[in-house]
Amino acid sequence: MYHPYFRGKQFELITIRETATLLATKNFVPIIEPVREALGGLERTLKAICDAGGKAIVIVNPYHGDHRESGVGISALLKNGFIGNDTISAGILLRSDMALHEATACYDAHKKHNPTIVHAGFTSPRALAEHLDGSLVGSRHLFVDDYAKILYRKHFEASTRILVRDGFNRQRNADYPPLEEFSDLHVTYGDMGMAGFGDFLIVGDSYSESGGPAYAVAIHLTFIDPDKDDVMYIYHFVSDTKDTPTDPAGKFAQALRKLIRRLESGKSKLLETSAIKEFRALHAKGHFPGLGYVKKLSMKHHIETLAGYLS
Known part of the structure; x- marks a missing residue:
């Protein structure tokens, strides 16, 4: 049903491990595009998913990060540790720079790894569908929605189809509005003939190695509004200080106070997830856990919010 798309940085992998049981229980299937050379964290994450009885898709030919030139190490990890395990699927990422023969060769090489094809800019859908044939x-x-519209997707009508849409309008932290619409795909995917849906959580599809200096700190939290046809919206709680790269702890405290005030208003519509409870605890203690940890909490909240809605 729900397929959250993660780039395999440290806190993304930690998020998956910490939510592995919930993901498995709800039949949510994370997609992981490994971007770090070391694969120990990925291996631990996949084992946690398997131990919980869950499923995952691992991109074996990443477009971003340390494995862009060669995904041999990722394929070897799947072969040595997860061969014959249908719960872990090899994801074949098809971008605009991939020729048809490269796509079919990659797919054929991973037939024993329960392959999933991820369409993100590929330009020969008809020929690929003909190659797959029976x-x-x-x-x-x-299908990543920005790159694979309705006509493109029609070539694969006989298959199991999942639509992934980037609902996060990424910009400078200082420029985020307090509130904006995130997505309605969790409501409408079935009307488009899709068997499931996905997103890039509160990170977005755009990729960067690091976030750079935090001139402003923002806490991004999603919620589903029952008064607006269950559309998902996102809050951006942004620090008041925005003109210096120093004091991230103080900026986090400013953003967190805005979140707590919104919660205490009784009108936030935020689900009281485990992540929200941890934000409350951080406020009570006056503790700054680091920006990566804050992002992890926001990702966990997003997953827990969709789990609550789809239960």
Whole structure:
């Protein structure tokens, strides 16, 4: 059903491990694009998913990060530790710079890894569908909405189709509005003939190695509004201080106070998730856990919010 798309940085992998049981219980399937050379964290994450009885898709030919030139190490990890395990699927990422013969060769090389094709800019959908031919019915295809519109997706109607949409309008922290619409895909995916949906959580599809100096600190939290047809919205709680890269702890405290005030108003519509409880505890203690940890809490809250809605 729900397929959250993660880039495999430290706190993204930690988020998956900490929510592995919830993901498995709700039949949520994370997609992981490994971007770090070391694969120990990824291996621990996949084992946590398997131990919880869950499923995952691992991109074996990443577009971003340390494995962009070669995904041999990722393929070896799947072969040595997860071969014959249908719960872990090899994700074949098809971008605009990938030729048809490269796409089919990558797919054929991973047939024993329960492959999933991820469409993100590929330009030969019809030829690929013809290549798959008889195996199309049993195949699974994940479409990134910005790159694979309705006509593109029609070539794969016989398959299991999942639509992924980036609902996060990424910009400088200082420029975020207090509130904006995030997505309605969790409500509408079935109307488009999709078997599931996904997003890039509160991080977005754009990729950067690091966030740079935090001139402003923002806490991003999603909620589903039952008064607006269950559309998902996102709060951006932004620090008041925005003109210096110093004192991230003080800026976090400013943003956190805005979050707590919104919660205490009784009108936030935020689900009281484990992540929200931890934000409350951080406020009570006056503790700054680091920006990566804050992002992890926001990602956990997003997953827990969708789990609550889809329960």
